Amino acid sequence: MTMLAVEGVSVAFGGVRALDQVSFEVAAGQVCGVIGPNGAGKTTLFDVVSGLRRPSAGRVSVAGRDLTGVSPVKRARAGLRRTFQRTQVFGRLTVADNVLAALDWHGGGGGLAADLVGWPGRRRHEGERRERVTEVLRLCGLDGLRDAYAAALPVGQRRLVELARALADWPALLLLDEPTSGLDAGQTAHLGEVVRSLDTTVLLVEHDMGFVMDTCDRIVVLDLGKVIATGTPAEISENPVVRAAYLG
Template sequence: MSRALLRASGIDVRFGGVHALRDVTVSVGPGEICGLIGPNGAGKTTLFDVLSGMRRPDAGAIAYDGTDITRRSPVWRARHGIRRTFQRQQLFGQLTVEDNLVVAQDWRGGLRPAARRHRERAAAVLHECGLDALAGSYAGGLPVGQAHLVELARALADPPRVLLLDEPASGTTAEERRALAVVVRHVADEENCAVLLVEHDVAFVMELCSRVVVLDLGRVLAEGTPAEVHADPAVRQAYLGAGPGSTEGEPPDR
């Protein structure tokens, strides 16, 4: 892997007496799709909050392209190419799908020539994501699976350098998951974007990602290729369901 584009080093986060993250180090490089998995309460979303600037860590640092951005705001990070989706969709429900993508670009200026370019870019991304037919639909009326795809499209509207995807396959159909995988691979391969993916669908992660990091109780439990992680006894016991009374490969719901 080339030099890490986004790197969290020695991250600690506490919520009162709860130690949510303990000395966590995670990185993702340009063109890489890295999976982040773990049981409920492992600290995955908390780590995403730290990476995206929504929460400042109690200890540790975040580096972006070699520069410390630990104290940078979420807005600064988003405008410099670090984009995030959410487990619970954060679409603008009263806007159309197309307008959700246009709004994501408006910070660059909305005068007439720019507005036209924003519309053209929105149309191109919707086509890439297979969402052309939904362009005029109001985002608030979409089912969960389509809403996840629209949120991904919005994150791509202004081309990202780092993409943080929080359970993008949740609530999607098999066809929607296939479309999602195609888009994520394209963004990583063709646009050299670094992708960090949190997902409970282990099969989806193992197929899509070249490297997987496992969190458990706020610590990094394991890291390696999908095959290495799947074969790790500690991971199988903590997460992949190898223990008594559980079904292998079917982690608990979040």
């Protein structure tokens, strides 16, 4: 099953084409990396897939559903989650509450009356959510920091908080933008283990080629807004066009 289909996507800024007829697919359960030199269009592509930017041509489909004109919020509720190059955490909330925030949109059921009377269903939902928070904190190596305030954490740990929040609501498609930025070698290795263990589809942009080659099933290479190669890590590492444009 194809989880993500990008078909003929173009984005122009004035006379500059940031993306030019970009097309590729990501199969369900696959980890796909997007690489390329600075200015290749990687972040613009992520903005199009997540709905922050509408393409001037082409379309984006997730699980067979055309989401090209759908808002970022509706894409998120359809199962698409994203992290960013610059970490975006709620600094005044604890690590646990940062992750819990990703589940609040579901509501607790019963409305205000349920809050006032302590409806059992509401308490059950809250317990289930907190169990999920504990699960993803443990997965991301953050269980010892659940009560720490996010603002007090170094950038590497804030990035892991953002990852945990993205995972909390069982995403069907997870977009990771420079996920190893700010991580030390141990955290990067652990992140690779986490990504490979996920039962979801992952699209990631990353400059750490060791991480990309070790973690991804397939790789898409962009240069000057165009796809110049797709393939397995082994195929990409031996591709002369890619080596000339980026790896060489």
